[in-house]
Each structure stands twice: as C-alpha cells, then as structure tokens.
Amino acid sequence: MAPTQQVKRRATNQGAAVKEALAAEDTFRSAQDVYATLRANGEKIGLSTVYRHLQIFVADGLADVIHKPDGESTYRLCGDASTTHHHHLVCRTCGKAVEIEGPAVETWADKVAAQNGFTDVNHTVEIFGLCAACAA
C-alpha cells in the first residue's frame, strides 16, 4: 500500500481536541465516547465533527479502527503513518490495547490468499480478552 498522500488540511481547534482526547488514553474509544468526553470538558464540538476527524485520522494512518463484535467502531492513535503494520490485543471490558506483531501471521495470510487465487488482500487480526486489571 502506497504511503497515504495527505491532502492539505486546515488546522482547527476541534481537530486538535479530538486528537488530544485520543492521545490521552491508550485504549480504543468509540466516537460517541470521545464526543461525550470532549463535551464534558466543556469543549465546543459537534458529533459530526468528531466522526469526521476520526475518519480523517484513519485515512491518514494516524489511527487504527477496531470494529467491536457488537458493531461499534473504536479508534486509537497508533504512532504515525510510518509505523509498522501491527495488530492489537484488546481488553473486552476496558478497551485497553496492547500493540502486537506477528510476522508469521502476515506471511501466512498472504500465502493462504494466494493459494486460493485471492488478490488485493488485507486481513483483520484482533485478539480480545480480559486484561489483568479487569479480570480482578
């Protein structure tokens, strides 16, 4: 995948606020959640705007998305666009996430896909569980 070419964007308070909100935690958070937090902090921002920025972050490779089994999308900042491709070990309860790498998985996925004649492949690998804190 070619390094995402970033379009010219205007710097706005709202954009910064959303990024900060994400940066403040190492957990995957939903748009609604981020929105609520920002409003609670007295930030003046609309829900649409939160969604917009989250999507921009993902498009720019600044954030990762995880679609929870219940269908909700959660976001988390993940280094910059140059960060290596990785996956996550996510706590089902608190959303805390650990970045993990599995080179073997990558090659396995590509091989399997190729063997079956599939092209333009990508994959999702997420491990869900209970973190030590939440297990107590």
Place this chain on the structure above:
Amino acid sequence: MAPTQQVKRRATNQGAAVKEALAAEDTFRSAQDVYATLRANGEKIGLSTVYRHLQIFVADGLADVIHKPDGESTYRLCGDASTTHHHHLVCRTCGKAVEIEGPAVETWADKVAAQNGFTDVNHTVEIFGLCAACAA
C-alpha cells in the same frame, strides 16, 4: 469452551427456511439479504424471525458470523458444532468464503495474550480479498 448445550427447540417452517437459504450458498450473507431472498421465494417470514434464527445458529455453533468492515453482520453455515475452529478467506465483493485453518495463529494468539496477562481470550482472524472470479 464447553460444547454448547443446546436447549430444546421447536421445529418450525421458518427455521428450516432460514437454514436452507444459508445452506444454498457458500457465501456469508447478511440477515437482510437472507430475508429478501426468502420473501422473493414467496416464503412467509418476518425479518425478526430471520434475525432470531441466525442468532440461534450462531449460538448453537451451526453458523459463523463475520462483521464486515462496514458494520454489517454476515452469516454462513459451517458444518456442525463439532467442526474444528477455523477462520475464513472472504471475497470482499461476492462474499464467497473459503474455510482456512492456521494452527500457528491459534497458538500465537494464546501465547501473546498470556504474556500480557490477558485471560478469557478469543480472537478474530479474517482475510479479505478479491476472489479470482471477482477480480476479472
């Protein structure tokens, strides 16, 4: 995970119809899709019922679910409850799915989780791509 203990269920036409609809294809299909197909075939069934049965199949281990990146849930019959744990290589366009196994992935997932103090672990591994037919 203990083999799902199946509760007593009544056999109904609708239940059978949903199962047949799924059995007719080796692709992951959405509830809405299955519903539309059944209605098109003149089947008398409600949307709620389709959802209900799909969920039952999943609970009974008869079907697998995949949450598409766009949030829609898709279902597919996958042998019976005794079938080995497996994953899927899914065509992004037509939904055609190939069952794949990756023993290495399983052990890797468990190991990584354990190393980070996570318990009660499960994982999602889905490979999306374009099948040979759709690539043309």
Place this chain on the structure above:
DNA sequence: GTCTTATTGGGAATCGTTCCCATTATGGCA
C-alpha cells in the same frame, strides 16, 4: 483587514438490529 473556501455543527435521515406483544402453531399428553 479582506476574501475565498474548508470546516463546523445541529438536526434530519438512514440503516442495521432489537424489542414488544398480540396472534399463531408445535409437540406432549390424555
């Protein structure tokens, strides 16, 4: 400072899914 235009945000609209509940029909039993 002014002007162009990207950005914003609030509310309506969408979409998938779940819920509610009166009606229907299955399966056990007499």
Place this chain on the structure above:
DNA sequence: TGCCATAATGGGAACGATTCCCAATAAGAC
C-alpha cells in the same frame, strides 16, 4: 386424535450508531 401450555412468529415501533445536508463560521493566503 383432540386439547392445552407455551414456544415461535411477525409487524411495527424503538434504538443506537453513523451519515447527510446546508447555512453559519473561521482559517489562512494575499
């Protein structure tokens, strides 16, 4: 074989997340 208790059904309302629309606002270039 008929009856009954109750599981299953289905249609529409309710829901929650997300997207859309568009007039008002504000960033940044000159």
